Amino acid sequence: MSSSLSFLATCPVGLGTLLVTELEELGATGLRETPAGVHFEGSLAIAYRACLWSRLANRILLRISDTAVATADDVYTSARTVRWSEHLGVKTRFAVEFKGQSHAIKNTHFGALKVKDGIVDFFRDREGIRPSVDAKRPDLRIVAQLSKGRLVLNLDLSGDSLHRRGYRLEGGKAPLKENVAAAVLIRAGWPQIAQEGGSLIDPMCGSGTLLLEAAQMAMSIAPGLGRERFGFHGWLGHREDQWLTIRSEAQSKKCSELPENVEIRGYDGDIGAIRKAEENTQRMGMASCVRVRARQLSDVAKPTHREMGKGLLVVNPPWGERLGHDEAVQKLYATLGRVLHSEFSGWQAAVLALDTKHARATGLRSHKNYKLKSGPLDIAVYLFDLAQDNELRELVKEKKGTVAETPALPELSAGGHMFANRLQKNLKRLKKWRQQSETACFRLYDADMPEYAVAVDVYESCVHVAEYVAPKSVSESDATRRFNEVVDACQVVFNIVDRDQIGVKRRERQRGTRQYERVSQRGERSQITELGARLWVNLHDYLDTGLFLDHRPIRRKIQSEVRGKRFLNLFSYTGVASVQAALGGARYTTSVDLSNTYLNWFKENLASNGLAESQNRAIRADVMAWLESEESVYDIILLDPPTFSNSKATEQHFDVQRDHPVLVTRAMARLEPEGVLYFSNNHRKFALDDELATRFAVEEITQSTIDPDFQRSAGIHRCWAIRHTPPTVQ
Structure with missing residues (x-):
């Protein structure tokens, strides 16, 4: 055989140049790049080195014939x-x-049979016996390529695809192939950054593919070094002697630890992904080099224990198959952009995206982008230089805006002064509790004075005022005047010069689907934090804001109890309890609600916290019907x-009393013997059925x-802890 051989290295689309x-x-x-890969x-010995060292190729094929x-x-x-x-x-x-x-062979199975018959007949004519075909575990694979009237026969020297390094037994949805991850790192300049002592962080690391590929590069580890068998065997x-020499050389270049000052860290809000x-990392023997831990995206920052120089933040956010809802994806990228801008100044960033609009949603300026193929999907990696002049677009707009004369705060009437004094008094009363509990979203006023029948809620820097239906004895003009005094007082107390920024609604009792209907079309949302979760609230468009403040204590209780457990959220609304449970270490969560509006809202809340939908299912269903057919516990x-x-999507209307x-009986059928069901509702005249206490251990926990x-x-709500009755000891 000639000392100079012809090969083809196949690779995913977009990796040929590298x-x-x-x-x-x-x-x-x-070297010649083609759509099929790179001919060389x-x-x-070169082929052996390519099999051992290539971080980008799928296969190394040796050409043995080329005929018309x-x-x-x-x-x-x-x-x-x-x-x-x-x-x-x-x-x-x-x-x-x-x-x-071709026109003669239109079926690849038929073409493979023709090649197989030729090989078998060669041996039958020569030796009277034939080798065996084993499609699943062959000793040697022959790859036939038919194009433009020519048939090229190759030997696959790789065996299994070279992108399979052996450390990942399974991935999540739409996992990033190892060689595509390596290409992203090379495009982002990671090899040079690592040589200069820079570090790498992946804030949504999933199963750790980008981290481990980065570690192998930094430690000069040949990606094929852990593989026991190649196709050429x-x-x-x-x-074999030549191969062992080349492998020994690679073994001698392998470092046992990262270069000085280099750190590789990964975070993810999904506990399952971190596991x-x-x-x-343990399978690769890199647990001491690559550090991973559960942390939501908004909490990720550069290490502070020592001065960090250059660094690379690389991230493959959940898009497409892993998140699905496009608005949720854009919200996630917007959150990522704010983290990049506020926490990683001076670093480089490489962000993968399925769509250009997702990358633009970061609000940052990308200086380069490269198209790639991830399985069947066309994606791209966007590179960002996080220098000081790469500011969020929303901040640039603020700077370029004209400076207008600041509107004056309203002059308060006597009633307005009285209401403002009550707000100040309540703020003082709640101050210590708010500081100790780190509560930034709370109810400040709830019809404390009969003549001002409103609820005032604070959502961090935002204020929401909901007016209760005025008694018939109060005229419409008096009700309007008092409501205006309330809004004026809120402006003064909270220094809100733009009255339109206060969320205002008339709080009427709603039935059926009206609770899901819009009351305005502003489309403005704010992001707040509660119990460590970043959550979207809408103070203008819907009757409810997306966060029931009174249920904060039960959500806190669940978050403190849920680590390692399975959590079910029925009538889940915007899924706040599920998000907080996931951040509390839930094994997985399931949220069931009939409203697409609120389930999509829930998915956006998941995205804002870097939580995967695969671990936090959202199910659109009538709870009653779903419980009847569900089998999970x-x-x-x-x-x-x-x-x-009285939703149109259900066969009959629902009345909690x-x-x-x-409803409780069906829910208890889905509860583990040692589990707990927290049952709550806000029907002020509600009475728990006595029979439930005869079948279950029922404890009212409303006060707590x-x-x-x-x-x-x-009477804002009532709440019970319901458990299965322990079996009687005979």
Whole structure:
């Protein structure tokens, strides 16, 4: 066999240019990039090094024949005339992979059969016996490529695809292939950053693919070093002594630890993903080099224990199959942009995105982008230089805006002064509790004075005023005047010069689907924090804001109890309890609600916290019907039904007083024997059915689920902890 051989290195679309450079550095010559990969020439030693060291290739194919073919018989003849005895023996199990088609061969299976027949007949004519075909575990794979009337036969020297490094037994949805991850890192300049002592952080690391590829680069570890077998081990032309020498050289270059000052860290809000990342780093023997931990995206920052120089933040956010809802994806990228801008100044960033608008949603300026292929999906990596002049677009707009005269705060009437004084008094009363509990969203006023029948809620820097229906004895003009005094007082107390920024609504009792209808079309949302979760609230468009403040204590209780447990959230609304449970370490969560509006809102809340939908399912269903057919069991269940609902999507309307015995019974059927169901509702005249206490252990915990900001609101809700009755000991 000639000392100069012809090869083809296949790779995913978008990696060809990088693969040319990589193969050139390994000593290959005659390099030519094509849609199929990179053709190159070199000795057998070059092929061995490519199999061992290539971070980008899928396979290394050795060309053994190239002939013109016009018919199916020509394909058979071409295969039969190859001197196969130089490549495999009669005891070699082989497989044929056929690619391409022509007018004579339109089916790849038919083409593979023709090649296989040619190989078998070569041995039958020569030795009277034939080798065996093993499509699943062959000793040697032959790859036939038919294109433009020519049939090229190759030997697959790789065996399994080279992108499989061996450390990842399974990935999440739409996992990033290892060689695509390596390409992202190379495009982002990670090898040079690591040489200069820079560090790497992946804030949404998933199973840790980017982290482990980065570590192998920084530690000069050949990606094929841990592989026990390659395709060439079943080839008669293989030279084991030469291979062992090349492998030994690679082993000697391997470092046992990261270069000085280099750190590689990964975070993810999904506990399941972190567990997989930990398993993968341990499998690679890199647990001491690659550190991973559960942390939501908004809490990720550069390490502060020592001065950090240059660094790279690289991230593959959950898009497409892993998140799905496009608005949620854009919210996630916007959150990522704020983290990049505020926490990683001076670093470089590489962000993967399925769509250009997702990258633009970061609000930052990308200086380069490269298209890639991830499985069947077209994606791109966007590179950001996080220099001081790369400011968030929203901040640039603020700076370029004209400075207008600041409007004056309103002059308060006597009633307005009285209401403002009550707000100040309540702020003072709640101050210590708010500081100790780190509560930034709370009820400040709830009809404390009969003449001002409103609820005033604070959402961090935002204020929401909901007017209760005025008694018939109060005229419309008086009600309007008093409501205006309330809003004026809120402006003064909270220094809100733009009255339009206060969320204002008339709080009427709603039935059925009206609770989901818009009351305005402003489309403005604010993001707040509660119990460590970043949550979206809408103070203008819907009757409810997206966060029930009075249920804060029960959510806190669930978050403190849920670590490692399965959590079910029924009538889940915007899924706040599920998000907080996931951040509290829930094994997984399931949220069931009938409203698409609120389930999509829930998905956006998940996205803002870097939580995966695969671990936090959102199910659109009628809770009653779903419970009747569901078979899974849970350790903690939150059941918080509406008082009344007559949705068109259900067969009959729901009344909590009438229907709660059946509802609770069905929910208890989904509860583990040692689990707990928290049942709550805000029907002021609600009475728990006595029969439930005869079948279950029922404990009313209402008082412990009322925080100081709601202690004046008698009957805001009632809550019970319901457990299975322990079996009687005989």
